[in-house]
Amino acid sequence: MQPLSGVRVLDLSRLLPGPYCTLVLSDLGAQVDKVEDPHVGDYLRLMPPTGPGSGEDPGLSGRFVALNRDKRSLCLDLKHPEGRKALLRLLPHYHVLVESFRPGVLARLGLGLEVLHAHNPALVVCSISGYGQDGPYRERAGHDLNYAALAGVLAMSGPSPQAPPHPLPIQLADLGAGGLWAAVGILAALRKAEHTGEGSHLDISMCEGTLSFLIPDFGNLEVQPEAAAPQRGSDLLTGGMACYSVYRTSDDKFLAVAALEPKFWAHLNHVLGRPIDPSELLAPPDEQERLRGELQAIFLQKTRAEWESIFATTDACVEPVLTPSEVRHHPLHRDRAVFFDGNPQSNSPSHPLPQVRTPLRPRNLPCGAPPTHGRDSQTILREAGFGQDDIDGLLKLSVTK
Numbered sequence: 207m208q209p210l211s212g213v214r215v216l217d218l219s220r221l222l223p224g225p226y227c228t229l230v231l232s233d234l235g236a237q238v239d240k241v242e243d244p245h246v247g248d249y250l251r252l253m254p255p256t257g258p259g260s261g262e263d264p265g266l267s268g269r270f271v272a273l274n275r276d277k278r279s280l281c282l283d284l285k286h287p288e289g290r291k292a293l294l295r296l297l298p299h300y301h302v303l304v305e306s307f308r309p310g311v312l313a314r315l316g317l318g319l320e321v322l323h324a325h326n327p328a329l330v331v332c333s334i335s336g337y338g339q340d341g342p343y344r345e346r347a348g349h350d351l352n353y354a355a356l357a358g359v360l361a362m363s364g365p366s367p368q369a370p371p372h373p374l375p376i377q378l379a380d381l382g383a384g385g386l387w388a389a390v391g392i393l394a395a396l397r398k399a400e401h402t403g404e405g406s407h408l409d410i411s412m413c414e415g416t417l418s419f420l421i422p423d424f425g426n427l428e429v430q431p432e433a434a435a436p437q438r439g440s441d442l443l444t445g446g447m448a449c450y451s452v453y454r455t456s457d458d459k460f461l462a463v464a465a466l467e468p469k470f471w472a473h474l475n476h477v478l479g480r481p482i483d484p485s486e487l488l489a490p491p492d493e494q495e496r497l498r499g500e501l502q503a504i505f506l507q508k509t510r511a512e513w514e515s516i517f518a519t520t521d522a523c524v525e526p527v528l529t530p531s532e533v534r535h536h537p538l539h540r541d542r543a544v545f546f547d548g549n550p551q552s553n554s555p556s557h558p559l560p561q562v563r564t565p566l567r568p569r570n571l572p573c574g575a576p577p578t579h580g581r582d583s584q585t586i587l588r589e590a591g592f593g594q595d596d597i598d599g600l601l602k603l604s605v606t607k
Contacts, residue, residue, distance in 0.1 A: 208235025208568070213396065214299060216241055217277070218284075219306035220248045222377055223334045223412060225273040226385030228304055231392065232276045233567035236302075239586055240274065240577065241293070244281035244607045247579045248274075257559060271559050271576050275548050279577035280586045281607045284315055289605045293317065296590045297326040301399070302392055306334040309344045319407050329405040330395040334384050338411035348413075353379035357416035366439040383415025440491070442466075448497035449474075449487055452527060459510035460527035463501070473522040478504050534560060548573035580607040 213236040217228045225248070228238045242248055248270065256265040283289040294317075297303070303322065305312060312318060322331055336353055337343035351373055354360040364372045388410045395406035440446040449465045465474040468484040475482045478501070486497055505513065510526050517524040528536060534545050548561035561573055583606045587597050600606040 210235040210396075213237070213301050215239065215302040215304065216293075216296065216300045217304045219304050219334065221250050221306075222269075222273070222380040223384030223388070224304050224306040225250070226381045227332070227334070227388040227392070228277070229273050229275070230385065230389040230564055230566065231302070233564045233571075238277040239300075239582070240277050240279045241282050241284075242279055242579060244283050244580060244604060247279075247281070251579065266576060268559060271548070272561065274576035275561055276574040277577060278582035278586060279580055280583045281580035282583075283605045284317070286603065286605050288600060288603055290316055292587070292592075292600060292605065294321070294325050295592070296586075297322060297329060299590045300326070300329065301396060302330045302332065304332045304334070304388065304392075309333070309335055309339045323405050327405055328399045328403050330392055330399060330408070331405065332388050332392055332395075332408040332410060334388050334410045334412065336411070337413050339409045343413075350374070350377045350379040350412075353383065353413040353416050356413050357383075358420055359416055362438060362441075362444060364438040365445065367437050369438065371438065378419075379412040379416045383418070384410060384412040387415040387418075446491065446494060447487070448494050448501055451498060451501075453502050453505040455508060455510040455513060456506050457509040457511075461505060461510060461513055462525050462527050464523040464525075466523070470521065470523045473520055474524065477516060477520050477522060480504075543569040546570075546573065548575070583607060 210231060213231070215228055215231055215236050215238045217224060217238055218241045219225060219228070225240075228236075228240075232238045240248065250267055250270045250273070253267045253269060256267050257271065282292055284293060312322075319331060322329055333339055335344070336348040337346055337356075351360065354374055355371075357379070359378070360371045360374070362371075363374060364370060388408065391408040391410060395408060399405060437446070438444060443450060445451055447466075449463065449471055451463055453461050453463060455461060463474065465471045466487075468487065471484060471487055472482045480500075486493070489497065508516075513524070514526050533539060539545060544563050545560045546563060548559060563569065584597055587600075587606070597606070
């Protein structure tokens with residue numbers, strides 16, 4: 207039995223943050239039912255690149271496949287009064303509702319928090335937005351790059367203080383600050399509902415969630431106000447230290463060297479045949495540049511694979527920089543069954559796409575295909591007590607499909 211077995215989640219969200227949150231909940235055992243517009247559905251479905259389709263069914267986006275395994279799809283037009291009535295009728299059968307509309311949208315549809323809790327007082331309502339449900343930016347549009355910028359994270363990325371910041375290589379605000387913080391909040395709110403019978407409203411701001419990852423850095427600023435925030439490419443953990451940097455190898459690949467502590471620095475230099483001098487760890491910037499150049503000249507003497515073999519049995523915190531395509535075949539991830547084959551879509555069972563196991567998903571757990579648009583509408587409605595006449599009426603009005 208999984209931790210969230212028996213927990214039912216209505217997911218009204220689209221794209222990345224909400225679906226990533228509910229993917230985590232699904233991997234923990236929750237039943238996740240996506241509520242999608244009957245005409246368009248989740249925009250992520252058709253975002254390129256897409257896999258092969260057949261017949262009238264288009265291939266699904268690789269991102270959609272990855273985020274929506276094991277879920278079901280219910281089509282409801284929430285702009286139609288009957289669609290809203292149907293949603294409210296479903297609520298007593300669920301423990302969690304996740305939404306990522308702009309603040310105020312659900313209330314304008316007549317589905318505000320008071321209405322939702324009137325139909326299910328114990329319901330956990332999780333609202334994911336860019337800047338929070340209140341405040342001056344509540345209705346402001348934004349994307350991951352904007353949230354990272356306003357949180358102070360983007361200013362820390364890039365090769366040097368003189369160069370402009372670089373966009374982050376992952377959707378940190380969407381997935382980490384939005385999706386993961388939402389999942390954490392939902393788990394806590396479910397615990398509260400179990401003990402008190404009271405529901406909750408979680409206000410998850412992706413900007414604030416991103417800022418929370420800087421808690422240690424703001425701690426430094428509090429105790430040493432004159433110290434600047436971590437600088438691009440020149441701070442201890444952003445490339446300013448030779449002991450914590452990335453080096454090119456002779457085959458134009460790279461090694462990540464993170465020998466921060468004296469013992470690891472000693473092991474590194476022993477392998478490289480350099481004198482062991484712990485004082486180099488805290489050398490001034492100009493000396494760090496000299497050290498980096500010396501280490502770079504050494505690492506250019508061999509291929510990445512050769513260095514991997516040399517450091518395989520040495521505790522020096524040196525690892526290869528893998529590309530995403532290389533990661534799947536690395537023995538670390540292969541032996542821990544991080545990747546597994548999933549059936550990407552019911553209309554293409556012969557083309558399984560690799561899935562990534564979240565750290566909380568049990569190994570060897572069977573993987574269900576992500577749903578085609580509206581695949582489970584009638585099943586979900588019947589489970590909530592809708593009769594065939596009710597369903598036929600919704601179909602006639604194009605409220606569901």
